[in-house]
Amino acid sequence: MNNNELQNLIGSWFPNQEANKVVETVPETEEGAEIKVPETVNPSLLSFSEEGSQFLNIAVKKEQLHDLMKRLKENPETNFDYLFCLTGMDWGKELGIVYHLESTKYRHQLVVRVNTDNRENPNFDTVCDIWKTAEFHEREVFDFFGIKFNNHPNLKYLFLTEGWEGYPLRKDYVDEVNMVIK
């Protein structure tokens, strides 16, 4: 499936109803795929972009993250069964996660991003019930960005020692002793 088709299909899962209303009644059938009107996508839930990246990017609200991911994996047309990269990001004001997905069946790739501007207590839903590899990668993100994952089975420091202060990969992390800044 190329990027356009993917965009249409995924967009159809989040039809544009009134803003702020959490989509609960997603259409069960896949007929929505044929309707080629991207404007139907609810812009407050989902937005697409291909700018500055070789993949199709989906920015999703964190409330919709788990829902979207589950559908991406389980829908037979998308079938994104391989999470090949899970990256924590510090965008300055916001913290976020970038998921790189691939389908081992169709070999199409997709990037899903989710951001939050809550730097004190950032949290997202875990996806490790969807892809088991996410367990360790989410723990890595938890180590270095302090992003918490709801429902994660074993969320504790993976690399850092217990009681480490600060989140080393955030941009505002300071450590005069160990960091050499050029």
Place this chain on the structure above:
Amino acid sequence: MPLRKKMEPKTVNNNFKSEEYFINMGPQHPATHGVLRLLLTIDGEIIKKVEPDLGYIHRSIEKMCERDSYQQIVHLTDRMDYLSSHINNEAVCLTVENALQLEVPERVKVIRTIIGELTRIASHCLWWGVMGMDVGALTTYFYGFRDREMINDIFEETCGARLTMNYNIPGGVMYDIHPNFIQRTKDFVKHFKTKIPEYDRLLTGNVIFQKRMKGVGILSKEDAISFGASGPVGRGSGYSCDVRKHHPYSALDKVTFNESLKTAGDSLARYEVRIMEMWESLSIIEQLIDNIPEGDYKVATNAVIKLPKGEYYQKVETARGELGVYMVSTGTKNPYRVKFRSPGLSNISLLNHIAVGGKIGDLVATMATLDIVVPDIDR
């Protein structure tokens, strides 16, 4: 910040059943290949739970990349998966070249591919030796090293270093290949073709080894995909995940080779995939070594490389699996964020899944077939 506080060991809270006990395998343990620590919950000899505790060799290479220029990042990747350092370098260089839309000469592509495949063989040689050692046949180690030394000599002559070569630079390779390179490589290929059958006779066919490996540490294809297994670990489970096939880079689209696949998913399958891969790498080298095109060995880049604003992702197949480089640039001379998707972290995460229910000996053998390099996991 006081350093002392950071050095305190992690405390462990486990609720045991009465028969179960707890063993701390590592960080200094012969089978963990470095400083990996495994917290084992054991019932007699049966493994109940394996919990890897990582970070003993974490150097925060990703953070260091954020302060380094694009040329300087390359040499840091040598220190991640030091057994396939050339391929790691290549991954970063390809990312930068793609971002700059720089077309490197054909000669560079071929050189990179040949050295990459030699790296893969060298890595598998070492793995084979260590694999034998982990199951108790100590002699294999030296036989593996004998053949690996020849590759290291080739590297030293051309790249100037044996392990952390830093031979790739964005835009090409650092020097042209040494005049002896082609002859030495051919000699090696000839030599090694007689040695792989010897490997098979010494270890693969051995009845004890077969018994140790067959049906141990079974990983199904679905789990392999879900755990993000890549490289020989994934291919041993019948999961076609060779980046060289699916997303060919450098000169790999010009050669023909088979993807080594086994469907059993046990330790023996992973072992056999690596042995098959050595044959495939030899065939790739043979296809390319006589046809290295003439031309420049690098194209000039600016002294200060600035990537256009955007995000770049490049995956390559290292000896251990899929290495991804995710680079975010804001247009300055340093990357905004670099993430290395290392094959080791995904592969170690499935250890608990496949080792539970086996014996301590099985755990060691299974871990050896995962081919762990700890700096690659920790970065």
Place this chain on the structure above:
Amino acid sequence: MNISLSITKTIHEWLFSIMSETAASITEMILIATVYLAVFAVFGLYLVLLERKVAAWFQLRLGPNRVGFKGLFQTMADALKLVSKELTGTVKADKFLYNLAPYFVIVSALMALAVFPFTQEFQAFDINIGIFFLIAISSIGVIGILMGGWASNNKFALIGAMRSGVQTISYELSVGLSLLTMVLITGSLQLSEIVEVQKSGWLIIQGHIPAIIAFMVYMIAGTAETNRAPFDMVEAESELGAGFHTEYSGMKFAYFFLAEFINMFIIAAIATTIFFGAWLSPFGITESIPWLGVFWFLGKTLVIVFLMMWFRWTFPRLRVDQLLTLEWKYLLPINLVNIVIMAFVVWQNLIIQL
């Protein structure tokens, strides 16, 4: 040997002339024990050197070649180093058992040496239950290993010790039964008599097929008895670090180490005595010079020791359950059938006598 024999005879007569009979025989025993101890401690060190050299030659290496001529004093230097090292131990170890274990292991190893007939005369004790004594003694050593592993207060050591217990208890069955097969021919447990029987052909030739099977079973079980690769579950350095002697250092570790090599020598020496005619030369070529027997004995033993080293440096290690499978599903049934075959051979007098 006449000179040395006359020396021993002189000492013997002198001892009995200056003190009472009881005191003299006790002194004599102590003297013999001291000589054995000294000789076999050094011999054990050279076995270690041999192992290291052989390993090196199997592994494309050179082996120790620095200390002394071609490295001949390497293990001596190592022993000196070990003597001078601090004896460390764990805080919560059971001190008494912890300290006792190495002596237990080394003493039980040395005790077995007493009965070997190095030549016709050169045998410290010729008891009439020689083989029985050897089997009994060789399985006592495991108690020392169990004690050491248990008392160390270390889980790796404990696992190693428990594996050792399981292994020795299983495999001493096969050792015993394979020797029993040969006893059917000799009809005696006394080692000197067994050698006497072999004057008309070594037992491995006399007993032909069942003897060869018994020898193979004995070699496998004997390698397992000494806890050497491919049966080194006890140490299994890639699994347990150092196994039962993880917490031992210095001389106590050296005792364990030495005992392992002396045990290997004992297993090979038993095989030599039972299967290959002890000090008898092939076809009686040096029968006229009886003291050459010691060289024949050592030569045959070292060939078997080399075979065990060859095993060690070639094969991967078995898993602990496969170890038991091998014993109880393969070696033991084969052994039992083999005894029946041997009994048939002896009954029908199918023995090959030269």
Place this chain on the structure above:
Amino acid sequence: MSYFSNIYKGVKTLLTGMSVTGKVFLNSRKGSITQQYPDNRETLKMFDRFRGEVVMPHDENNEHRCTGCQKCEIACPNGSIEIIWDRKVNPETGKKKKEIDQHIYHLGLCTMCGLCIEACPTDAIVWAQNYENSVFDRSHLTKVLNQPGSKLMDGVED
């Protein structure tokens, strides 16, 4: 019957394995792959591209090619190179010219990546094939590459 064929096959594979090691054992006199390092210093020759340490070659007039442009210092990822320089007046032309005072190289920090030598526009620094870098004190690893009293070769411009 498979019981006996298993035993037969098993023993056969074991003997095959032993034949491999046995062959090596018999050829052990010439097959050794180890080197006896301190003894073979004379014959141990590194490849000409071997990265041992960074040196600055001087000619017979004690002149080097370093103009003090500091490109190597910038290229170095670890801060192994520090250049102390000054502007001095050339007595013949009367022009002020950059001249190095000390080219300091911390071998202990160097990762042998070769970026400094790539960056050098005048080939003033090159790799040396020295492989014996152990010293008794860490401070010995900090080296000044330009010899005392040396000066810039004529005609070298960056």
